[in-house]
Amino acid sequence: MHIPDNYLSPSTGAVFAVAMVPVWGHCIKKVREDLDRDHVAFLGVAAAFSFLLMMFNVPLPGGTTGHAVGGTLIALLLGPEAACIAVSVALAIQALVFGDGGILAFGVNCFNMAFVLPFVGFALYRAIAGKALTAGRRRVAMAIGSWAGINVAALCAAIEFGIQPLLFHDAAGQALYCPYPLAVSIPAMCIPHMLVAGVVEAVATVAIYEFVSRTAPEYIVATPEGDSGKGSSLVPVAVFVGVLAVLTPLGLLAEGDAWGEWGTEDVASLVGYTPAGMGQGFSWEALLPDYTFAGLPDVAGYILSAVVGVALLVIVFKLLSAAARPAAATGAKA
Amino acid sequence: MRGVASGAAPLPAWLAEPEPAYEPPRDRDGFLRRNALSLASMLTVFRTPACPEGPIDRMLARVSPVLRLMGTIVCVGCVSAARNMAFVWVALAATLVVLASRPARRILSVARPALVVALLAALVNVPAVFLGSPSAPVRVLMKSFVTVTIVLGLSNTVQTERLFGALASLHVPSHVVLVCDLAIRDLALVGQVATSLNEALACRSIGHAADKSLGTAGVLGMTFVKASELARRQSDAMACRGFDGTFSVERERVITPAGIAYLVALACAVICFVYLEGAVA
Numbered sequence: 296m297h298i299p300d301n302y303l304s305p306s307t308g309a310v311f312a313v314a315m316v317p318v319w320g321h322c323i324k325k326v327r328e329d330l331d332r333d334h335v336a337f338l339g340v341a342a343a344f345s346f347l348l349m350m351f352n353v354p355l356p357g358g359t360t361g362h363a364v365g366g367t368l369i370a371l372l373l374g375p376e377a378a379c380i381a382v383s384v385a386l387a388i389q390a391l392v393f394g395d396g397g398i399l400a401f402g403v404n405c406f407n408m409a410f411v412l413p414f415v416g417f418a419l420y421r422a423i424a425g426k427a428l429t430a431g432r433r434r435v436a437m438a439i440g441s442w443a444g445i446n447v448a449a450l451c452a453a454i455e456f457g458i459q460p461l462l463f464h465d466a467a468g469q470a471l472y473c474p475y476p477l478a479v480s481i482p483a484m485c486i487p488h489m490l491v492a493g494v495v496e497a498v499a500t501v502a503i504y505e506f507v508s509r510t511a512p513e514y515i516v517a518t519p520e521g522d523s524g525k526g527s528s529l530v531p532v533a534v535f536v537g538v539l540a541v542l543t544p545l546g547l548l549a550e551g552d553a554w555g556e557w558g559t560e561d562v563a564s565l566v567g568y569t570p571a572g573m574g575q576g577f578s579w580e581a582l583l584p585d586y587t588f589a590g591l592p593d594v595a596g597y598i599l600s601a602v603v604g605v606a607l608l609v610i611v612f613k614l615l616s617a618a619a620r621p622a623a624a625t626g627a628k629a
Numbered sequence: 630m631r632g633v634a635s636g637a638a639p640l641p642a643w644l645a646e647p648e649p650a651y652e653p654p655r656d657r658d659g660f661l662r663r664n665a666l667s668l669a670s671m672l673t674v675f676r677t678p679a680c681p682e683g684p685i686d687r688m689l690a691r692v693s694p695v696l697r698l699m700g701t702i703v704c705v706g707c708v709s710a711a712r713n714m715a716f717v718w719v720a721l722a723a724t725l726v727v728l729a730s731r732p733a734r735r736i737l738s739v740a741r742p743a744l745v746v747a748l749l750a751a752l753v754n755v756p757a758v759f760l761g762s763p764s765a766p767v768r769v770l771m772k773s774f775v776t777v778t779i780v781l782g783l784s785n786t787v788q789t790e791r792l793f794g795a796l797a798s799l800h801v802p803s804h805v806v807l808v809c810d811l812a813i814r815d816l817a818l819v820g821q822v823a824t825s826l827n828e829a830l831a832c833r834s835i836g837h838a839a840d841k842s843l844g845t846a847g848v849l850g851m852t853f854v855k856a857s858e859l860a861r862r863q864s865d866a867m868a869c870r871g872f873d874g875t876f877s878v879e880r881e882r883v884i885t886p887a888g889i890a891y892l893v894a895l896a897c898a899v900i901c902f903v904y905l906e907g908a909v910a
Contacts, residue, residue, distance in 0.1 A: 336733070530684075582767070583718075588714075588715055588718050589713070589714065589715065590713050590714075590715035590905055591715050591718075591905075599718060599719065599722050602722045602725075602726060603718070603721065603722050603725060605729075606722065606725035606726050606728070606729040607725060609729040610725065610728055610729050610736055610740070613729070613732070613733040613736055614733055614736060614737065614740075616733055617733040617734070617737070
């Protein structure tokens with residue numbers, strides 16, 4: 296779902312980037328109001344969950360790959376506004392350091408995965424769970440909310456891909472950017488996400504939420520459960536993040552590219568021509584392209600990328616937490 | 630108030646006249662605050678007690694300073710000598726993990742100077758881009774960041790006394806250790822004196838001073854006088870206590886469970902360096 300550069304026109308990217316500015320402004324304001332220092336620091340751990348989940352590629356029907364995002368998970372832990380900030384920062388690191396997702400398409404990717412996904416997922420969770428105190432109904436609501444969230448985000452990405460040939464084409468009718476119309480992009484994006492990636496997102500959301508609610512309940516502020524007074528420690532959560540980072544090479548088992556993330560040559564071989572905007576488009580030289588290190592095996596490179604990404608996210612949010620209001624004396628240990 | 634005012638005698642004309650307001654010419658004290666005061670306050674860093682914060686630092690605090698010192702030298706040497714970026718990335722990942730385990734205040738105290746040094750080093754290497762080595766600034770930036778972070782990590786988490794003890798254990802002559810110890814202590818004191826003088830100057834300075842050299846020279850001169858006085862008093866105090874030139878420091882046990890674990894980690898780092906450098910060669 297990480298739209299690379301040159302699949303969308305620069306004007307499309309600019310429109311979504313501008314549209315995201317008030318969203319980010321609102322989210323920053325809400326996070327500053329709602330979260331104290333400890334919880335802003337914990338947001339870095341939550342962002343790390345999202346970063347790692349996005350590295351676990353799963354094979355999708357049609358020969359492509361997909362991944363969970365974890366946006367609804369963060370929304371359930373700390374609120375949708377916090378999720379928007381966390382996923383946006385994770386996407387920025389992925390784009391700048393690892394070349395995953397475009398620089399010009401950063402606003403679009405944030406709109407899909409940092410805004411639509413967590414807000415839809417959280418709203419649906421609220422609608423289904425209501426004020427239910429039964430854990431079963433809440434878990435079902437979480438699963439349905441996270442499944443729907445990623446699917447609506449995939450639908451948005453499909454529409455953004457599909458409108459490109461309608462809006463941007465040359466005199467011969469050839470697309471300048473993404474060459475696939477809505478009739479292709481919507482089923483190609485939505486069906487695999489409904490069948491596989493959405494299910495992975497739902498399972499990951501419920502499982503990780505369950506783990507955090509048992510080990511560090513005081514860090515859950517958006518959907519606190521009854522027994523949040525018991526001791527919280529981030530040590531098990533940190534160990535869990537470490538285990539996930541070590542397991543990320545499992546994502547390499549899924550062969551092939553995600554739909555809409557092919558290289559220019561691949562697109563040319565698929566549609567028979569190179570869209571002009573893609574051939575002469577913007578190019579960003581990432582430090583660690585595709586989560587690989589020159590001189591290291593792919594597995595080691597993938598683990599190292601996960602470690603670097605997670606550490607950067609934790610550091611960024613710890614530094615941001617210095618500007619947050621002091622934590623109340625709740626007994627939570629950061 | 631109204632009654633008092635109505636009952637009071639009217640002010641004489643000479644007193645009722647508005648006084649010419651004194652407005653000192655505007656003078657930005659940026660020079661003083663941003664340069665002299667900040668430079669002087671940097672010296673007081675030597676008085677900041679080193680204390681390990683964060684789980685990894687607390688584990689490292691159990692390791693003998695001798696091993697920490699040797700490990701730091703080995704790590705810095707490996708990062709500096711690395712010809713490919715793979716080992717530098719591994720070192721960067723490890724450094725970032727250690728940084729991430731610290732509280733925000735500590736991260737900032739290490740990352741800020743490390744970034745400044747790294748950016749400066751990269752800036753110096755910018756001409757290499759035009760001489761056919763486009764990756765040189767990034768390489769230097771990363772190496773500088775990692776090495777400075779490692780060294781600052783050591784100084785921030787190991788007390789100065791323990792570090793000097795480590796120097797003595799490494800058979801560094803005792804008078805060298807003594808000179809280093811006294812120099813660090815004196816630097817901290819001189820920094821405190823200079824900060825006090827600059828603060829006093831900032832409080833008392835009125836108006837515009839086009840020539841800053843006079844004030845700066847005054848502060849430097851007074852700092853020098855105070856430093857000489859402090860040194861003389863210290864010498865007298867040492868003579869009074871019968872100091873005979875022998876400087877003994879407490880030596881710590883090197884081989885402990887934490888020390889063995891640290892040595893294993895260090896060996897892994899060296900093996901990783903040799904393997905990755907060999908892979909490229």
